[in-house]
Amino acid sequence: xxxxxxxxxxxxxxxxxxxxxxxxxxxxxxxxxxxxxxxxxxxxxxxxxxxxxxxxxxxxxxxxxxxxxxxxxxxxxxxxxxxxxxxxxxxxxxxxxxxxxxxxxxxxxxxxxxxxxxxxxxxxxxxxxxxxxxxxxxxxxxxxxxxxxxxxxxxxxxxxxxxxxxxxxxxxxxxxxxxxxxxxxxxxxxxxxxxxxxxxxxxxxxxxxxxxxxxxxxxxxxxxxxxxxxxxxxxxxxxxxxxxxxxxxxxxxxxxxxxxxxxxxxxxx
Amino acid sequence: xxxxxxxxxxxxxxxxxxxxxxxxxxxxxxxxxxxxxxxxxxxxxxxxxxxxxxxxxxxxxxxxxxxxxxxxxxxxxxxxxxxxxxxxxxxxxxxxxxxxxxxxxxxxxxxxxxxxxxxxxxxxxxxxxxxxxxxxxxxxxxxxxxxxxxxxxxxxxxxxxxxxxxxxxxxxxxxxxxxxxxxxxxxxxxxxxxxxxxxxxxxxxxxxxxxxxxxxxxxxxxxxxxxxxxxxxxxxxxxxxxxxxxxxxxxxxxxxxxxxxxxxxxxxxxxxxxxxxxxxxxxxxxxxxxxxxxxxxxxxxxxx
Numbered sequence: 234x235x236x237x238x239x240x241x242x243x244x245x246x247x248x249x250x251x252x253x254x255x256x257x258x259x260x261x262x263x264x265x266x267x268x269x270x271x272x273x274x275x276x277x278x279x280x281x282x283x284x285x286x287x288x289x290x291x292x293x294x295x296x297x298x299x300x301x302x303x304x305x306x307x308x309x310x311x312x313x314x315x316x317x318x319x320x321x322x323x324x325x326x327x328x329x330x331x332x333x334x335x336x337x338x339x340x341x342x343x344x345x346x347x348x349x350x351x352x353x354x355x356x357x358x359x360x361x362x363x364x365x366x367x368x369x370x371x372x373x374x375x376x377x378x379x380x381x382x383x384x385x386x387x388x389x390x391x392x393x394x395x396x397x398x399x400x401x402x403x404x405x406x407x408x409x410x411x412x413x414x415x416x417x418x419x420x421x422x423x424x425x426x427x428x429x430x431x432x433x434x435x436x437x438x439x440x441x442x443x444x445x446x447x448x449x450x451x452x453x454x455x456x457x458x459x460x461x462x463x464x465x466x467x468x469x470x471x472x473x474x475x476x477x478x479x480x481x482x483x484x485x486x487x488x489x490x491x492x493x494x495x496x497x498x499x500x501x502x
Numbered sequence: 503x504x505x506x507x508x509x510x511x512x513x514x515x516x517x518x519x520x521x522x523x524x525x526x527x528x529x530x531x532x533x534x535x536x537x538x539x540x541x542x543x544x545x546x547x548x549x550x551x552x553x554x555x556x557x558x559x560x561x562x563x564x565x566x567x568x569x570x571x572x573x574x575x576x577x578x579x580x581x582x583x584x585x586x587x588x589x590x591x592x593x594x595x596x597x598x599x600x601x602x603x604x605x606x607x608x609x610x611x612x613x614x615x616x617x618x619x620x621x622x623x624x625x626x627x628x629x630x631x632x633x634x635x636x637x638x639x640x641x642x643x644x645x646x647x648x649x650x651x652x653x654x655x656x657x658x659x660x661x662x663x664x665x666x667x668x669x670x671x672x673x674x675x676x677x678x679x680x681x682x683x684x685x686x687x688x689x690x691x692x693x694x695x696x697x698x699x700x701x702x703x704x705x706x707x708x709x710x711x712x713x714x715x716x717x718x719x720x721x722x723x724x725x726x727x728x729x730x731x732x733x734x735x736x737x738x739x740x741x742x743x744x745x746x747x748x749x750x751x752x753x754x755x756x757x758x759x760x761x762x763x764x765x766x767x768x769x770x771x772x773x774x775x776x777x778x779x780x781x782x783x784x785x786x787x788x789x790x791x792x793x794x795x796x797x798x799x800x801x802x803x804x805x806x
Contacts, residue, residue, distance in 0.1 A: 239609035
């Protein structure tokens with residue numbers, strides 16, 4: 234446990250000192266600053282557009298970090314062989330996986346917190362300074378919940394990237410595979426709804442079976458997308474939120490256990 | 503009987519190349535390293551030295567056979583409680599400082615608090631990096647990295663230190679420092695196992711050496727045993743190459759102002775008699791000593 238914590242701490246430090254991290258964060262802050270100006274150009278409700286852009290920026294930044302750091306930091310360890318120094322100590326390989334995941338999650342969590350806070354500050358600023366015919370409405374708490382679920386989604390993506398990194402040394406391959414899972418995970422729910430709906434009656438049983446397999450194997454990321462509900466102040470039933478939270482937790486646990494089992498047998502050539 | 507520091511039995515490692523081909527990295531290695539000795543593992547590039555070390559450290563898994571560290575199977579994490587490992591060309595988390603890395607390495611071996619801080623400081627002083635403890639590792643020179651690697655290997659005060667090519671890339675001064683450090687470890691009663699291709703250092707500091715060629719151990723013994731040769735070396739003042747060759751001496755070379763003749767032990771008296779008859783003056787007579795380099799080259803050549 235202590236070894237995993239030490240590794241998590243070092244991973245967090247490494248991540249924070251990466252130039253890419255700094256670059257992505259600066260980009261996010263600039264994008265959030267510009268969101269008011271961009272929203273001004275829109276015809277609709279400026280505040281709603283600001284929130285939309287703000288949440289999109291949080292999501293984009295945090296996912297970008299998850300994709301990049303998740304695949305890059307472990308591949309770097311393997312490529313530069315700094316992993317030898319760690320695995321030659323009296324720790325199990327699973328400690329390495331859990332420690333690395335802990336550090337990366339802390340890094341992504343910290344960036345979610347910073348970018349979300351900045352998003353709330355900019356939204357508040359535009360909320361106070363923009364003059365509209367109809368008084369704007371902002372569901373502050375739901376915005377925070379949506380940000381929290383973006384973090385959950387990024388945590389899941391991190392687990393996926395670590396899973397792939399546990400058997401491939403190529404950061405690029407791990408990145409592509411993670412990206413593929415993300416794309417499939419975004420659409421499995423819709424595909425499943427389609428094949429089970431009235432339009433799906435004409436779909437072949439093979440395609441239906443494949444859609445079902447994909448739905449159960451790949452993570453259902455649509456469960457974690459609360460951006461629209463937050464911006465439009467739609468209901469967020471606590472039961473659904475809890476279900477999505479537990480689903481993500483279980484999925485992450487499975488991925489990390491699988492990654493540990495694979496990594497345990499991996500040879501460090 | 504004392505537990506061996508390292509016990510290797512029939513250790514074999516094959517790598518698959520394609521579907522049918524396999525590469526033999528190590529074949530049936532049997533080796534026992536005693537506690538408190540300095541053992542040098544020599545061999546050309548690709549002989550299987552690093553593979554052996556990685557198998558001992560649980561970084562690779564054997565195709566056949568076993569390795570045990572202080573009585574514990576090498577693949578188990580607890581086997582590494584008693585070992586400090588310095589990989590070849592060590593690489594670190596280069597965004598950390600030297601001190602941060604040592605604190606991290608210490609926490610991996612279960613150290614904490616004051617004990618860890620003190621040990622870190624002690625090791626930084628020992629390896630001469632106290633002045634650079636707050637410096638980012640990416641700014642470290644090759645020699646500094648090697649020294650930091652040694653420090654992290656020693657952090658848990660292990661009884662066995664395994665080093666893969668610790669002298670590689672070091673300048674003569676750095677090598678001398680490394681030799682001093684290894685000898686210091688032996689004085690503390692620690693066992694040191696290291697691989698090297700710098701034969702002079704191995705010859706100087708090792709209690710025993712093993713020569714590995716193409717994955718097979720071709721020699722195991724003390725460097726002095728290895729260097730012993732039954733041949734005699736006779737040195738004569740002046741250049742007498744022609745005369746001596748004509749007199750039937752096959753091994754004659756000119757070394758500065760001396761002519762050197764090598765003779766097998768059974769011919770020694772006859773050779774001395776012939777030299778006396780030729781009217782030549784004997785400068786010195788001594789037993790020939792082979793350098794580890796000579797033997798190494800011989801072993802490599804004989805393995806084809």
